[in-house]
Amino acid sequence: MSKIALPKMLESVSHDYDCVYYDETLGAMDDVEIVVGYPKDLIEYIANYPSLKLVHLVSAGFDYVDLETLKNHGVEVYNARGVYSIPIAEYIVGHLLSLTKQIPYYRDMQSQQLWEPQVSHELFGKSALFLGAGDIAQETSKRLRSFGVTTTGTNRKGNLIETFDQVYPLDSLNDLLPNYDIVINTLPANNHTIHILNKQTLSLMKKDAVLINIGRGNALCTDDLLEILDNHLDHVILDVFEEEPLPQNHPLWKHPKATLTPHCSGRSDAIDLRLFNLISKNIDAFIRKEPVENKII
Amino acid sequence: MSKIALPKMLESVSHDYDCVYYDETLGAMDDVEIVVGYPKDLIEYIANYPSLKLVHLVSAGFDYVDLETLKNHGVEVYNARGVYSIPIAEYIVGHLLSLTKQIPYYRDMQSQQLWEPQVSHELFGKSALFLGAGDIAQETSKRLRSFGVTTTGTNRKGNLIETFDQVYPLDSLNDLLPNYDIVINTLPANNHTIHILNKQTLSLMKKDAVLINIGRGNALCTDDLLEILDNHLDHVILDVFEEEPLPQNHPLWKHPKATLTPHCSGRSDAIDLRLFNLISKNIDAFIRKEPVENKII
Numbered sequence: 001m002s003k004i005a006l007p008k009m010l011e012s013v014s015h016d017y018d019c020v021y022y023d024e025t026l027g028a029m030d031d032v033e034i035v036v037g038y039p040k041d042l043i044e045y046i047a048n049y050p051s052l053k054l055v056h057l058v059s060a061g062f063d064y065v066d067l068e069t070l071k072n073h074g075v076e077v078y079n080a081r082g083v084y085s086i087p088i089a090e091y092i093v094g095h096l097l098s099l100t101k102q103i104p105y106y107r108d109m110q111s112q113q114l115w116e117p118q119v120s121h122e123l124f125g126k127s128a129l130f131l132g133a134g135d136i137a138q139e140t141s142k143r144l145r146s147f148g149v150t151t152t153g154t155n156r157k158g159n160l161i162e163t164f165d166q167v168y169p170l171d172s173l174n175d176l177l178p179n180y181d182i183v184i185n186t187l188p189a190n191n192h193t194i195h196i197l198n199k200q201t202l203s204l205m206k207k208d209a210v211l212i213n214i215g216r217g218n219a220l221c222t223d224d225l226l227e228i229l230d231n232h233l234d235h236v237i238l239d240v241f242e243e244e245p246l247p248q249n250h251p252l253w254k255h256p257k258a259t260l261t262p263h264c265s266g267r268s269d270a271i272d273l274r275l276f277n278l279i280s281k282n283i284d285a286f287i288r289k290e291p292v293e294n295k296i297i
Numbered sequence: 298m299s300k301i302a303l304p305k306m307l308e309s310v311s312h313d314y315d316c317v318y319y320d321e322t323l324g325a326m327d328d329v330e331i332v333v334g335y336p337k338d339l340i341e342y343i344a345n346y347p348s349l350k351l352v353h354l355v356s357a358g359f360d361y362v363d364l365e366t367l368k369n370h371g372v373e374v375y376n377a378r379g380v381y382s383i384p385i386a387e388y389i390v391g392h393l394l395s396l397t398k399q400i401p402y403y404r405d406m407q408s409q410q411l412w413e414p415q416v417s418h419e420l421f422g423k424s425a426l427f428l429g430a431g432d433i434a435q436e437t438s439k440r441l442r443s444f445g446v447t448t449t450g451t452n453r454k455g456n457l458i459e460t461f462d463q464v465y466p467l468d469s470l471n472d473l474l475p476n477y478d479i480v481i482n483t484l485p486a487n488n489h490t491i492h493i494l495n496k497q498t499l500s501l502m503k504k505d506a507v508l509i510n511i512g513r514g515n516a517l518c519t520d521d522l523l524e525i526l527d528n529h530l531d532h533v534i535l536d537v538f539e540e541e542p543l544p545q546n547h548p549l550w551k552h553p554k555a556t557l558t559p560h561c562s563g564r565s566d567a568i569d570l571r572l573f574n575l576i577s578k579n580i581d582a583f584i585r586k587e588p589v590e591n592k593i594i
Binding site for chain 1 (some may be wrong): 383411559
C-alpha cells in the first residue's frame with residue numbers, strides 16, 4: 001500500500017491509508033509515495049523521497065512550485081483547483097454589495113447612534129468582466145447573474161462557457177475594458193499575466209468602474225494603480241499584492257478608494273472538509289490507477 | 298382627460314397627462330381624478346377632491362393608509378409592490394455576506410494597517426426561512442439560492458412558489474423556526490403580524506441563527522429581543538423598528554450582536570425610474586379602463 005505524507009490539518013483523511021503526518025517539514029522517508037502539501041517547503045527534500053510518485057498541492061495556485069524538478073523526478077503534480085472557489089465567490093459578491101449598499105457608512109452611523117438614511121446604489125443592471133473563466137470566475141458569475149449583473153469571461157480562445165453571458169479571448173482585453181462596471185482578475189500568475197493590469201490597461205477602464213483582484217498580486221502593477229487611482233476608478237478591492245504581507249507603511253492601506261484584505265478570500269471553515277474530499281478522492285483514484293482530477297504535470 | 302396630482306420627484310411622468318405637481322401638500326382641486334403619493338398626508342384633504350377616483354401609493358406598505366375612508370369615497374388604491382424588492386434583496390444578501398465574510402473586521406484591520414487573516418464562514422449550505430413569500434422574499438430567495446442556500450417561504454396556505462425550495466403555511470412557524478440558520482421577516486404590518494417575533498418564537502430559533510427584519514418594525518418585539526439576545530442568536534440585522542427613528546439612547550444601537558440601518562434598505566438611485574415605469578403604466582391602464590396592477594381596494 002502506498003505510504004502518504006499528509007499535513008496535520010488533514011489528519012481526518014488518514015483512516016484508509018498508511019499515513020505519516022507532518023507539521024512544518026518532514027525528514028527523509030524511503031517509502032513515501034504521495035506527499036500532500038506545499039512543495040515550496042518540500043522541494044529541498046526531494047532527494048529524500050526516492051519513492052515519490054505524486055505531489056498533491058493544498059493550493060489552487062502552483063506558480064511557486066518547481067514543476068521542472070518534480071517532472072525530472074517523474075513525479076505527478078495535482079492542485080486543489082475548485083476547493084477555494086466558493087468562499088472566493090462569496091468574498092467578491094460580499095465586498096461588491098458592501099460597497100454598493102454603503103454598509104461601512106451605515107456601520108459608522110450606528111457607532112455614532114445616528115439615524116441618517118441616504119440613497120445607495122444597486123448591483124442590478126451592472127456588467128462584470130472576468131480576467132479568466134475558470135472555476136472562481138464561474139462560481140462568481142453564477143452568483144452575480146442572480147443579481148441581474150451581465151457577466152463576461154475571458155479565456156485563451158474565447159470558447160463559450162455557459163456560466164457567463166459571453167466569453168471573449170483574453171487578447172481582446174483592451175477592447176473589452178472600456179465597457180464594464182466591474183473588472184475582476186482571477187488569473188493565475190504566469191509570464192502572460194504579470195502586470196496585465198498596468199497604467200495603460202487600467203486607464204481604459206470606465207472612470208467609475210470597480211476593480212477586484214483575487215488572482216495573484218503581480219497581475220496588478222501597484223505603482224501604476226497608485227498613479228491613476230486618485231483620478232480614475234471608483235474603488236479597488238484587493239486581496240492579493242505584489243508583496244505579501246503588504247508593508248505596513250504602504251500608501252494603499254490608507255487610500256480612501258481601496259478596500260484591502262490579507263489574502264484571506266479563500267479561507268473558510270468549510271475548506272478543510274472540501275480539501276479532504278478532493279484529496280482523498282484523488283488519492284483513491286491514483287492508487288487504483290483511475291483518472292485523477294486537477295492534473296498539472 | 299383625467300387630471301393627475303403627482304409628487305415633484307416624479308415630474309418626468311408628466312408629458313402624456315394633464316398634471317399638477319406638489320411638494321408636501323396640495324390644496325383643493327375640483328378636477329383631480331388621480332393622486333400619486335402617500336395618502337397619510339392626503340387623507341385630511343379627501344373632501345378637497347370631489348373627482349378623486351384613484352390613489353397610487355409610492356410605497357409598497359399600506360398599513361398607514363385609511364383604506365376605509367378612501368373606500369367610502371369610491372376611491373381605488375394601488376401600491377408600489379415590486380418597486381423596492383431589488384434593492385431590499387441586495388441589502389439582505391449584502392448584510393449576510395458582510396457578516397459571513399467578516400468584512401467589518403477586515404475594515405478595522407485595514408484602518409490599523411494590520412495584515413491579520415482569519416478563518417471566515419460561508420453562506421454555502423445554509424438554510425433560510427422567509428416570513429412571507431411575496432416579491433421581496435422571492436427576489437432574495439433567487440439570489441440566496443445562487444449561493445447554495447436552501448430557501449423556504451411561508452404564506453397563508455403554503456402554496457408552492459417556484460422561487461423557493463419549499464413553501465409552508467405561516468401558521469406552522471413554530472415548527473419551522475428551529476431548523477433554519479437565517480430567518481428573514483418580510484411580512485407587511487397587520488393584525489396577524491404584530492409581534493409575531495416575540496420571546497417565545499425567537500427562543501425557538503437556532504442558538505446561532507441570524508435574524509433579519511426588513512418587513513415592518515412591529516413584527517418584532519424589541520423588548521423581547523433585547524431580553525434574549527445576549528444568550529441567544531448569533532446576530533440580528535434590523536432596518537425597521539417599532540419606533541422610527543430609533544431613539545438615540547436605545548440600547549440596541551450599541552449591542553455587539555446588532556447591525557442597524559435607518560429604514561434604508563429599499564432606497565436606491567434606481568427607484569425613481571422603476572416607480573415612474575410602474576405608475577405611468579398603471580395610470581395608462583386605468584385611463585384606458587384596462588386591468589391595473591397592484592390593486593389594494
